[in-house]
Amino acid sequence: MEVGFLGLGIMGKAMASRLLKHGFRVTVWNRTLSKCEELVEQGASIGETPAMVVKKCKYTIAMLSDPAAALSVVFEKDGVLEQISEGKGYIDMSTVDADTSSKISEAIIKNGGSFLEGPVSGSKKPAEDGQLIILSAGDKALYEVILPVFDVLGKKSFFLGEVGKGARMKLVVNMIMGSMMNALSEGLCLADKSGLSPQTLLDVLDLGACSNPMFKLKGPAMIESKYPPAFPLKHQQKDMRLALCLGDEHAVSMPIAAASNEAFKKARSHGLGDLDFSAVYEIVKGTAPSGNAA
Numbered sequence: 001m002e003v004g005f006l007g008l009g010i011m012g013k014a015m016a017s018r019l020l021k022h023g024f025r026v027t028v029w030n031r032t033l034s035k036c037e038e039l040v041e042q043g044a045s046i047g048e049t050p051a052m053v054v055k056k057c058k059y060t061i062a063m064l065s066d067p068a069a070a071l072s073v074v075f076e077k078d079g080v081l082e083q084i085s086e087g088k089g090y091i092d093m094s095t096v097d098a099d100t101s102s103k104i105s106e107a108i109i110k111n112g113g114s115f116l117e118g119p120v121s122g123s124k125k126p127a128e129d130g131q132l133i134i135l136s137a138g139d140k141a142l143y144e145v146i147l148p149v150f151d152v153l154g155k156k157s158f159f160l161g162e163v164g165k166g167a168r169m170k171l172v173v174n175m176i177m178g179s180m181m182n183a184l185s186e187g188l189c190l191a192d193k194s195g196l197s198p199q200t201l202l203d204v205l206d207l208g209a210c211s212n213p214m215f216k217l218k219g220p221a222m223i224e225s226k227y228p229p230a231f232p233l234k235h236q237q238k239d240m241r242l243a244l245c246l247g248d249e250h251a252v253s254m255p256i257a258a259a260s261n262e263a264f265k266k267a268r269s270h271g272l273g274d275l276d277f278s279a280v281y282e283i284v285k286g287t288a289p290s291g292n293a294a
Ligand SMILES: NC(=O)C1=CN([C@@H]2O[C@H](COP(=O)(O)OP(=O)(O)OC[C@H]3O[C@@H](n4cnc5c(N)ncnc54)[C@H](OP(=O)(O)O)[C@@H]3O)[C@@H](O)[C@H]2O)C=CC1
Pocket: 006, 007, 008, 009, 010, 011, 012, 030, 031, 032, 033, 035, 063, 064, 065, 066, 068, 069, 072, 073, 093, 094, 095, 096, 120, 121, 122, 123, 124, 230, 231, 232, 235, 236
């Protein structure tokens, strides 16, 4: 199967690389074209624009930073819409809001193509290892055709129904995750300030009902103030913002998510946006350097 891939950031690069390793022919595009080179070394072809990728491939996947990026790659000059046509499928796996997904879906369908949203749970390492959780919604027939691709990228694919349900599920999950990260940061800080060992706190948490892979993975690095970006903080703040908008729409009060969003926003204003989202710990500790927003 020839698959197009738009967006070679932390996630897109790992996902496209995995497809190549599993025998798919992949044509890649990235806004900063030089980032395609590593994939070309692994056997990918380059499409010089999103439109050229769609022209060449029956199925094209996108993994882009945010709603603005997802929309621009579809609607702007040399974008996906210029070449989408009957028989072609577009699968957007970026984390966006349901409105963005619906706008893209409507335009793709109007031009004869089919559309599936497929945001993912799981970060850089699960993407490299094919262990993502795929939250898809939209065209069921496209879902069935693209399952061999999802099976290489993920450990489990959900089909959630009409367009928007994948986007909303993803935002709910990340809202919970962002709040948990703030709770962990406050706990580590409180342990430290009150004379307890943060590492012992992690050990205790890991043995009880609060044990989870995120605390286990991120906790030790946080204690060392190390935040190599797996999930950039600026994207977590985007997801909190979009989840809070969803809460507004449905009149769901979310004070914990709102407070967590403030901490991520503050982290961005201190220039921590490109670090891993666990860097919010620096805000909770009050040790963030002054810096420019990212
Ligand atoms: N990292 C993670 O752990 C996870 C991330 N996600 C979601 O996946 C998506 C990608 O995340 P990730 O790979 O980490 O992000 P990165 O910031 O590493 O990559 C973002 C990608 O989007 C591209 N991009 C940004 N703006 C535009 C634009 N205006 N037009 C075209 N392309 C653009 C970038 O291109 P360029 O290289 O030119 O900047 C890059 O390819 C996001 O929606 C994120 O929320 C979901 C699950 C986990």
